[in-house]
Amino acid sequence: MTDAPSYGFDTLQIHAGARPDPATGARQTPIYQTTSYVFRDADHAAALFNLQEVGYIYSRLTNPTVAVLQERLATLEGGVGAVCCSSGHAAQILALFPLMAPGCNVVASTRLYGGTVTQFSQTIKRFGWSATFVDTDDLDAVRDAIDENTRAVFCESIANPGGYVTDIRTLADVADAAGVPLIVDNTTATPYLCNPIAQGAALVVHSTTKYLTGNGTVTGGAVIDSGNFDWSASDKFPSLSAPEPAYHGLKFHETFGSLAFTFHGIAIGLRDLGMTMNPQAAHYTLMGIETLSLRMQRHCDNAIKVASWLEQDDRVDYVTYAGLPSSPYYERALACYPKGTSGLFTFAVKGGYEACIKLVDALDIFSHVANLGDTRSLIIHSASTTHRQLTPEQQEAAGAGPNVVRISIGIEDPDDLIADLDQALTKACG
Incomplete structure (x- = not known):
């Protein structure tokens, strides 16, 4: 699609990211059920592995069916890019991974899905991370909870299970003042009811398993990058602002600008954590989003x-x-x-x-x-x-x-x- 921002939501949920298959003309996005992709030559392969060229290497990292879903979700949420993964819980870890380090913490809402509370209060301790839970309606409590080791504020737009609604704009202002990103789980609302990025969120996460797919067939998750957060404004986020040893000193934010988080999520997050969305799951989710x-x-x-x-x-x-x-x-x-x-x-x-x-x-x-x-x-x-x-x-x-x-x-x-x-x-x- 061209000039996608001029189209309405109902049009974008069907067409964003999708194009007729160049080989066959197929109108519906094919399921590219393949593990790997043939390189044109040795130079092409080297350019892909050096992040000098965008393309397909191996389906743990990138896949054409999943890529359509990523573009569609980024478009619907008003972001610059997205990374899809195997579940909503995987998306939460994928979102935190570039931000956190041993000793760092996330300030999280008390009104979260129980599995998320367990993940944040118990499991992330194994990485040396921690979470401080606060009532995000109490902005003073949020401010007090943020310290020099805080790397993100996390909430749900409409909280599971109680259906409580979050004032994202005011919470984003608190996070911005502290120099940390606001991450919003938009699973319950979906981009049809709420656009967290337009209200100041830096990152949006989804369990695509739920309303986005809508038919109870597959699990999946996604992280949508607003492209608005300045990862180099402080030394808090070295994974994005400092030289990356695995890519010969490449600096993600300096090199990729607003897409730094998205590229890191694929090139390092999916590469090393391996929480990949399979193409059939992406296909089912794309069909669900159409309605x-x-x-x-x-x-x-x-x-x-x-x-x-x-x-x-x-x-x-x-x-x-x-x-x-x-x-x-x-x-x-x-x-x-x-x-x-x-x-x-x-x-x-x-x-x-x-x-x-x-x-x-x-x-x-x-x-x-x-x-x-x-x-x-x-x-x-x-x-x-x-x-x-x-x-x-x-x-x-x-x-x-x-x-x-x-x-x-x-x-x-x-x-x-x-x-x-x-x-x-x-x-x-x-």
């Missing part, structure tokens, strides 16, 4: 109808959906997420833990799975599953208390979803 705006709008429309019904039900203590006027985040949602606040939220069941378990077991249409963002409606009791490894205090902070279930509203008939919840609540609450 992203249609699905997301239906997710939002269904969610507000189901959430409104649940809020009026005597068997329910509260509902966390930010699209409800009763939500403390309602005004923020209108301002920052005018198209809607996705299809993910929680509600508390009277009767506590046992009632939640009975509810999950009694549902017919809702599937009990550890996933979200599917066309199908999904439910899970986070305290006994996805957030099980967290302390009770961490569970409450994340919005995953023992009396709470998380639901991901699909694109089915909303009246059918309400009827299913009604009969299950009757069985669960007596």
Whole structure:
């Protein structure tokens, strides 16, 4: 496509990055199921390995099918480049990898997916990294948590599981003042509902497994580079600003400018960590993105109808959906997420833990799975599953208390979803 920024979202989600196959004229992006690529000659091979020429070497690094997805995601998010990988968790490590070093820390929101909390509070310690968790609505607390060893601030645009919405602009201002990038997980919102880069984020991460693919078939992740952060403004990010020994002293930021992070993510991140997205997964995700705006709008429309019904039900203590006027985040949602606040939220069941378990077991249409963002409606009791490894205090902070279930509203008939919840609540609450 040419002049891509002039096209609307609905056009870009279908066409960005895709061109007819030059060999066959195939209209749909082919699945390039190959491990390696033939070099034109020895000089061509050397230029590719020296990062003097862009091209395909080996599918751990680059693949034509994956490249289309990377370009499409970068376009939809308003970034300069993207790196796709094997899962959302892989994307988080890939995003932090060029920034961190032993002794460094990331300041992270307390309202994160339970697996992310575990990854940040436990697993990254093995790299000598650490995380400080704060309520990102408390900007003073964020400022106080940032110290000389902080290398990033991390949040979710719409938090999993509670559906809380983040004021990205104000958080980005705090990160900018401290000279560190804001990384925003935009999985729940998708670029249809939220553009973190336009609101000041330096990097965006996704679990493409969820709404972007939308059909529950493949796992994947992505890191989108805004191209706006000055990696050479301080000595905090030597992986991007200082000479790289593996490439004979090449300086990524000096050499590649706004694309420094993207090139590092491929040339070093994927090269050495090996968290590659396979081409078939990229193909499924590309097909899913073609209908992203249609699905997301239906997710939002269904969610507000189901959430409104649940809020009026005597068997329910509260509902966390930010699209409800009763939500403390309602005004923020209108301002920052005018198209809607996705299809993910929680509600508390009277009767506590046992009632939640009975509810999950009694549902017919809702599937009990550890996933979200599917066309199908999904439910899970986070305290006994996805957030099980967290302390009770961490569970409450994340919005995953023992009396709470998380639901991901699909694109089915909303009246059918309400009827299913009604009969299950009757069985669960007596």
